[in-house]
Amino acid sequence: MPADRAAETGRPPASYVTRVLGEVPCQPGVPKPDAILIATDVHRQFGGLTAVDVAHLEVQRGSITALIGPNGAGKTTLFNLLTGFDRPDTGQWTFNGESIARMPAHRVARSGMVRTFQLTKVLSRLTVLENMRLAAPHQIGEEVYAAVLPFLWRRQERIVTDKAMRLLRQFNLAEKAQDFAGSLSGGQRKLLEMARALMTDPVMVMLDEPMAGVNPALTQSLLAHIRDLRESGMTVLFVEHDMDMVRDISDWVVVMAQGQIIAEGPPASVMADARVIDAYLGAHHDRPLTADGQSLTRADAEVSSP
């Protein structure tokens, strides 16, 4: 966001976020100067497997924060917990100063935190526009009294449709508005999911592997959309395996392994961290990490699997 626009909106410009985070020590669980999300002791067990065991995590307001880690590290499970799609065994977290732990997903969304899914959840037999309209927050048309005052819900419908079309244009999907969502390519579904999440005017968006399955032609436009979210004042937390993308757009990177946060920092420092390189980014990236940063051998991994 240009500095003058930032002054108009009262939001911190991206350069400010980068500078402020540049002064934060690179330690797992480190406090942030202006955290929008603060989670403590979040634990989720599936039978004998500890999927999430996060001692402390803070996400800086207005930042693009990447959550990386090998397959099975617990990234999606952490997203599910924070957004009310799963319940933790223990854990407390606040969003924008309000405790939202154990709140059902629709209330979390209403409080301003929305997420997309690793496997998209667009409704194939509805049109693209219908998918968008369904995501609109509580509509007057649902109220009984609106049945008696049809002009009220017609007006509401028009507002929702205008907003949906505006977002679809922004995401280059306007021409597909009347097509079934099932006819979209994988990449277009990802775009639709992101556009749909924005129907609720969120404060924070959590994207689970937004680039997975997206063809290279769409990659740059998705990256630009994510940057735009930050420019418009939103906080973005996203899970991604593509390290070029992480390096390209993140202000801060959090590394998870075996349910725990094992490293944090600006992209350049995290990617230069010997433990992260050795066990995740380097030659052994297909091996799971341990909390002390040692990569396991495949035989170790099989023994430690449930």
Ligand SMILES: Nc1ncnc2c1ncn2[C@@H]1O[C@H](COP(=O)(O)OP(=O)(O)OP(=O)(O)O)[C@@H](O)[C@H]1O
């Ligand atoms: N509902 C469930 N029941 C049992 N085990 C589960 C469940 N959901 C996740 N797990 C297990 O919890 C661990 C963490 O899974 P999760 O999907 O959170 O990992 P991830 O970091 O998102 O991995 P990926 O990068 O492959 O998406 C894995 O071992 C997974 O098999």
Ligand SMILES: [Mg+2]
């Ligand atoms: Mg996942």
